[in-house]
Amino acid sequence: MLWAWNMFLAAAPYFQRRFESNHNLLRNFQSGILSVSTVGNLGSMIVLTKLQARANYPRRIIVSLALNAVVFTLLALSTKMFLNVSAGVYFAFLMVMVLSASLATGLCQNGVFAYVSGFGREEYTQGIMSGQGVAGVLPAITQIVSVLLVPKKHHVDGAPQESSTSAFVYFLTATGVCLATLVAFFHLLSRSSSKQRMARTAYDEGPEYNPSHSERKSVPLMRLLKRLFWLAGAVATTFAVTMFFPVFTPQVLSVRNPTDASRIFQPAAFIPLAFFFWNIGDLIGRVGPALPALRLTHRPRLLFFISIARVLFIPLYLLCNIGGKGAAINSDFFYLFVVQLFFGMTNGYLGSNCMMGFAEWVEPDELEAAGGFMSLCLGIDFNTIKSAASNDIPKVKPRVNRAQTAVETANVKHSMNPFDELSIEEAVRIREKKAHHANAPSVEEIVAFSAGVPKSQDILRTAMAMGADRGIHVVVEEKDALEPLGVAKLLRKVVDEQKSNLVILGKQAIDDDAGQTGQMLAGLLNWPQATQASKVTINDQSVEVVQEVDGGVQTIKAKLPMVITTDLRLNEPRYASLPNIMKAKKKQLDKKSLGDYGLDTEIRLKTLKVTEPPPRKGGVKVEDVDAMVSKLKELGAL
Structure with missing residues (x-):
């Protein structure tokens, strides 16, 4: 039985x-x-x-x-x-x-x-x-x-x-x-x-x-x-x-x-x-x-x-x-x-x-x-x-592969980069403002883009369930993984093809922590850029971006077209509802290959070694200032 x-x-x-x-x-x-x-x-x-x-x-x-x-x-x-x-x-x-x-x-x-x-x-x-x-x-x-x-x-x-x-x-x-x-x-x-x-x-x-x-x-x-x-x-x-x-x-x-x-x-x-x-x-x-x-x-x-x-x-x-x-x-x-x-x-x-x-x-x-x-x-x-x-099993820290060349991804479920989630959410919010403010800019279309292994299409479906209108998936096998400059070149081709005037992307990756793509894309397009945005305001053809800097905040202003990278303080992404998840299955998802764009994908960077940070030693509680000074001398800090 x-x-x-x-x-x-x-x-x-x-x-x-x-x-x-x-x-x-x-x-x-x-x-x-x-x-x-x-x-x-x-x-x-x-x-x-x-x-x-x-x-x-x-x-x-x-x-x-x-x-x-x-x-x-x-x-x-x-x-x-x-x-x-x-x-x-x-x-x-x-x-x-x-x-x-x-x-x-x-x-x-x-x-x-x-x-x-x-x-x-x-x-x-x-x-x-x-x-x-x-x-x-x-x-x-x-x-x-x-x-x-x-x-x-x-x-x-x-x-x-x-x-x-x-x-x-x-x-x-x-x-x-x-x-x-x-x-x-x-x-x-x-x-x-x-x-x-x-x-x-x-x-x-x-x-x-x-x-x-x-x-x-x-x-x-x-x-x-x-x-x-x-x-x-x-x-x-x-x-x-x-x-x-x-x-x-x-x-x-x-x-x-x-x-x-x-x-x-x-x-x-x-x-x-x-x-x-x-x-x-x-x-x-x-x-x-x-x-x-x-x-x-x-x-x-x-x-x-x-x-x-x-x-x-x-x-x-x-x-x-x-x-x-x-x-x-x-x-x-x-x-x-x-x-x-x-x-x-x-x-x-x-x-x-x-x-x-x-x-x-x-x-x-x-x-x-x-x-x-x-x-x-x-x-x-x-x-x-x-x-x-x-089902909500606590997440455990990632580990480095045995060759010490990258973070171990085998048997790990793919999920959207949190910084990219912020990007999708901000694009949707910019479009939603038009419904409440007549003078707010109109958003013709939100296109989600990903270049990665076949499983990346799940990430694009999630983006479309959050509010993106369609997706573009450039299939890149794991053995052909792109470096940041290669991703920036690919994005430039897509931006030219789609005739976009605003690109919002995460400030950094979560596997290798690379954070150069946004800046490189702005350089290739010759567009103004704002990195680590914690607030974005669009007025007609100009954009104001608030950034956190040492000792306070900084506000910059530029005209469209523009490239923006997101910081975790920008917004709080929404959860995709069940009806939107169902609708996302019917939205357009274009699959393409690197060959469709004729890119030079030569690798110019080499990762020498990736290691986990050393374990932190436990702290020591001291009774008074004299004990603290003695301890610092003992450790050679004074």
């Missing part, structure tokens, strides 16, 4: 590739999977738990397995067909698949626990819990093997990508597992002892149907809640805390340099490896209560308080390499063994104890209803809220 859930989680690298053209979906698809899964699974569990009296539990299990087989067959086909559909269309398809799989999980979870509980043997329930642990381990292994066996491909920007063939094998394996499980369950039902069990647990409307045997007593949920309060609370809390694990795991990368690390440490394999370690810990924890000495089924309150204590694992994720931006504890061993393995182990141990122990606290004729109730609590979690909250 957990196979489908773990398949979706471990397939995160493939889904990241399908959504890489849409930054919003790339950032939030994991939350979408969690949210839709919650609604489908929890909704079905609530309904099924109420339908106790005439429930056919074996039939629920059969339908769930068949539905999962269909879902993963469609997912496998989607890796080979309709590959050119937009990220939005594929997201809608994926959500339908997730919803279908979650409904199947609800059917299976309710049916299996109720069916097995009727035997009155807690070790059977422990076997089901262990089987769920295996269902967590195998998808991760399948994903790792499918990635490693298929040759690595590279995307247009040079980044390694997971092959669609490995994804096809991965999803098709899930279909095979569902069909094999279905065959095994039919074999179980065909055995005589199982037939007798089925007569007591299933509603059969055939000729031998006897209402007195198939109509069960409906047990009120409040009665079950009263008797199983601590166990139900423990299992719900356990799996609610566990829902942080699938939010963080797809975002944590290996601390090894991705450019020269082996394939097992590349994201396509390392993320499933992290799922594997968590799930192997979960499996160990689930198997543990099979030994009577390790059981805590007779101490439900203790189980509940241990489940609450598991929240201490969550801050440990923040010490790891989230988003490839560096780790406070620079160790894959710490992440895989201390965080993932032990977090999974506590999940499995608490879950098994709770699901095994409920039989000790209810009457024999309430076992099936109690099994369905506990499976409902197993499905209760708060991942919709948590996934949204956990």
Whole structure:
């Protein structure tokens, strides 16, 4: 029943590739999977738990397995067909698949626990819990093997990508597992002892149907809640805390340099490896209560308080390499063994104890209803809220690549330069002033421009969602990156082509901190310039710009055409609204190449070395002036 859930989680690298053209979906698809899964699974569990009296539990299990087989067959086909559909269309398809799989999980979870509980043997329930642990381990292994066996491909920007063939094998394996499980369950039902069990647990409307045997007593949920309060609370809390694990795991990368690390440490394999370690810990924890000495089924309150204590694992994720931006504890061993393995182990141990122990606290004729109730609590979690909250992972400082030639950009999500955001915002504000002031200058068109790797088009879409009318993207591969003079020459060509009379751009880059482009562009155009603008006022054909200087502010005035670079004090950029984001998808975005402009892109600058600043030493608090003077002499400052 957990196979489908773990398949979706471990397939995160493939889904990241399908959504890489849409930054919003790339950032939030994991939350979408969690949210839709919650609604489908929890909704079905609530309904099924109420339908106790005439429930056919074996039939629920059969339908769930068949539905999962269909879902993963469609997912496998989607890796080979309709590959050119937009990220939005594929997201809608994926959500339908997730919803279908979650409904199947609800059917299976309710049916299996109720069916097995009727035997009155807690070790059977422990076997089901262990089987769920295996269902967590195998998808991760399948994903790792499918990635490693298929040759690595590279995307247009040079980044390694997971092959669609490995994804096809991965999803098709899930279909095979569902069909094999279905065959095994039919074999179980065909055995005589199982037939007798089925007569007591299933509603059969055939000729031998006897209402007195198939109509069960409906047990009120409040009665079950009263008797199983601590166990139900423990299992719900356990799996609610566990829902942080699938939010963080797809975002944590290996601390090894991705450019020269082996394939097992590349994201396509390392993320499933992290799922594997968590799930192997979960499996160990689930198997543990099979030994009577390790059981805590007779101490439900203790189980509940241990489940609450598991929240201490969550801050440990923040010490790891989230988003490839560096780790406070620079160790894959710490992440895989201390965080993932032990977090999974506590999940499995608490879950098994709770699901095994409920039989000790209810009457024999309430076992099936109690099994369905506990499976409902197993499905209760708060991942919709948590996934949204956990998406805002704190940013970690950037790091320098191993060759010490630049800042490491592999596996880092592209975002708009904050100074360029200010530029777009200021251009939009200048146009908006016309609506409130008749004498304000008219803005015919706002054109956003970017020269960079293919992913840069996402930045232009964001600019158009903020208010730009159209965009121009000059595709420049990473190996052909331009120096500031090359960018200035390219901008000059674009300005001449577009017949612009005002260029607003950020004062500096945020990767190499280069801040020469604006000044070079003004020189090439022979236009006046104003740098580091904190206020811009346009009056007819003249522009006044306020700049902060040492000891105060300075105001300069020049005539259009003009070049302005922005400072962080200029304005506060707006957030793009959802309607504007949708409209931006329909706006014109011209793609061009360097060859279209016939530029001399010869590199005249060479970066000798890039290093991180040395760590700062802690300060020392002194009691008085004499102590301060003594300390300064000790340090050789006096």
